[in-house]
Amino acid sequence: MNLIHQWSLGQLLNEPRPYRLIATPEPNCNLACEHCYFSHKHVSPTIQPLVFQWGEALSFALNNDIEVLCAGRVMSKRAVDFVWYYIAAAKVHQKEVRLSVVDNGYTVFNLEPHFDHINTFNISIDGADKAHDKQRRMEGSARVAWKAIRKLKRKGYDPLLSSCLSPITMSGWNEFEKEVEQTDVRLSVSLTLDVGSTRSPSIFSKQDERERALELLVTGIPKLVQIYDTRDIEPLHKVLGDSVIWEKSENLPGMTTALDNGVVIVYRPLSVLRLVEFLMDHEGTVFCHLNPETSTLELNKKELLAWSIWKHGGI
Ligand code: SF4
Secondary structure, three states: OOOOOOOHHHHHOOOOOOOEEEEOOOOOOOOOOOOOOEOOOOOOOOOOOOHHHHHHHHHHHHHOOOEEEEOOOOOOHHHHHHHHHHHHHHHHHOOOOOEEEEEOOOOHHHHHHHHHHEEEEEEEOOOOHHHHHHHHOOOOHHHHHHHHHHHHHHOOOOOEEEEEEOOOOOOOHHHHHHHHHHHOOEEEEEEOOOOEOOOOOOOOOOHHHHHHHHHHHHOOOOOEEEEOOHHHHHHHHHHHOOOOOOEEOOOOOOEEEEOOOOOEEEEOOHHHHHHHEEEEOOOOOEEOOOOOOOEOEOOOHHHHHHHHHHHHOOO
16 A cells, blocks of 8 residues: 555544645756755656656545645656646546646746646745855856746746745845845745755754844745744744744644734644655655655654655555
8 A cells, every 4th residue: 555545644643635745757957956855866767758657646636636736856858748647637537737836947938838727836046146056056047047937927927936045045135135026026935954964054053043044034025934943933933022923824734923024934844744745756656755765864763664664565
């Protein structure tokens, strides 16, 4: 039995169903970012196309009204095939297409024939040009992403700029927010996650740096701030004061608070996400948030055991 058959784990916790399937139909990326949670080893995909392997996960998503987030890694032919197959499957099942995409700006227009089916375009820019290019380890990559955002807007779409704030991208952050405001694009920001086994300059290792980052996020222009790490809550309260009131998020699992300056903070700890977001890798394997074979993240013993049971077909 695989994960799809076994999501009774969620039922045991009174969680009716996962709310999102994050699909990575393409195993390789054109970038090798500092803060990436994937390994950058080249993977040779097996047979193409793999529609028969993706089918089970997509039927599960469609039949359970679960959003599909196509998070690339880039919109290669394989990823475009995946999107095409999802839309076709929705028609066959007579279900609503609930599709969002994430792209670093280089390849999103490969999906143009399917644009009208896409609910949200997330384009990643992590900060001011110099800082972004350093974090993304590619000269000029910030401008490529900005160009994609402006082109999407000219075509009448409303992209979301997704950002990862790190010790690298804190430099020049205010300048970056100015460009966001001038471009009139929605901004969503999270801090880079300190959950990997390798030290990277994109990880917050000092607590005071983390506090300064949170301070930057809750001030400035209106934005969505996504907090995943429980260690951020105490410094966040220090920055905001004790008057902050958390409410249960309506649509997504988590807690939210809205500030007077238009900043909305959503707190969704990884422990919760691991239970309610499923991931699908390029071969169609669905697992609980992390795949130890392709991820640089460390899993604890229980997660490894659960993953191994799901991957290898039941107890
Ligand atoms: S663009 Fe995304 S998937 Fe590609 S290396 Fe960067 S963070 Fe990883």
